[in-house]
Amino acid sequence: xxxxxxxxxxxxxxxxxxxxxxxxxxxxxxxxxxxxxxxxxxxxxxxxxxxxxxxxxxxxxxxxxxxxxxxxxxxxxxxxxxxxxxxxxxxxxxxxxxxxxxxxxxxxxxxxxxxxxxxxxxxxxxxxxxxxxxxxxxxxxxxxxxxxxxxxxxxxxxxxxxxxxxxxxxxxx
Numbered sequence: 654x655x656x657x658x659x660x661x662x663x664x665x666x667x668x669x670x671x672x673x674x675x676x677x678x679x680x681x682x683x684x685x686x687x688x689x690x691x692x693x694x695x696x697x698x699x700x701x702x703x704x705x706x707x708x709x710x711x712x713x714x715x716x717x718x719x720x721x722x723x724x725x726x727x728x729x730x731x732x733x734x735x736x737x738x739x740x741x742x743x744x745x746x747x748x749x750x751x752x753x754x755x756x757x758x759x760x761x762x763x764x765x766x767x768x769x770x771x772x773x774x775x776x777x778x779x780x781x782x783x784x785x786x787x788x789x790x791x792x793x794x795x796x797x798x799x800x801x802x803x804x805x806x807x808x809x810x811x812x813x814x815x816x817x818x819x820x821x822x823x824x825x826x
Contacts, residue, residue: 673716674700677744680773681712698732711738715745718787719820720809722749726756746770751806767810786814 674691678701681689686703699711713729715721721743729741741762743749748766749757757764783798785791793814801808801818808818 670714670716673746674714677701677712677714678703686710692736697735698728698730699736699738702736702738708740709736709738710740710742711736712742712744715743715747717745717747719811720748720750720806721745721753723752723756726753726760726762729762730760744770748805748809750809754806783812785812786817787811788813788817788820 671694678689678691681701681703684705686705689701689703691701692699698713700714701712703710703712711729711732713725713732715725725743725745729743732738733741741760742765743757743762744765746767748768749764756762783802784793786793791814793812797815798812801812802810813820
């Protein structure tokens with residue numbers, strides 16, 4: 654389903670975590686989810702709860718600058734059970750690590766990553782400047798670009814200079 658561009662979603666990387674959660678809740682309502690409610694600040698595995706076609710969904714929202722790891726999936730699994738939901742949805746402005754990807758597949762959890770959110774915001778996949786470091790903006794060599802892109806589980810489709818590669822898979826924003 655393609656929606657008209659929504660300027661709020663064009664700036665997801667500039668949003669704070671709670672603001673991103675609110676935007677995701679609004680998006681769920683636009684997409685026809687009912688009974689959309691944000692959970693308390695300490696979410697216990699789900700940031701938003703919603704119902705679509707009679708199915709209760711726990712939604713875990715992660716606004717991170719690095720790939721989302723398996724711990725977020727484990728939190729969501731806890732949230733599905735804690736809030737008596739039928740399904741889980743993980744929404745992130747980033748991508749998932751390889752381990753997290755395997756986990757969501759095993760648990761049949763739907764994922765809306767950066768590319769999926771771009772469908773709602775702009776109608777096109779998000780683009781990343783492959784010639785500069787995602788963290789500091791400095792130019793990188795073609796070899797560094799190839800290295801980062803050949804390790805999507807660690808770098809999530811982003812490119813990092815050698816100085817920031819070590820931090821790339823460890824620090825959520």
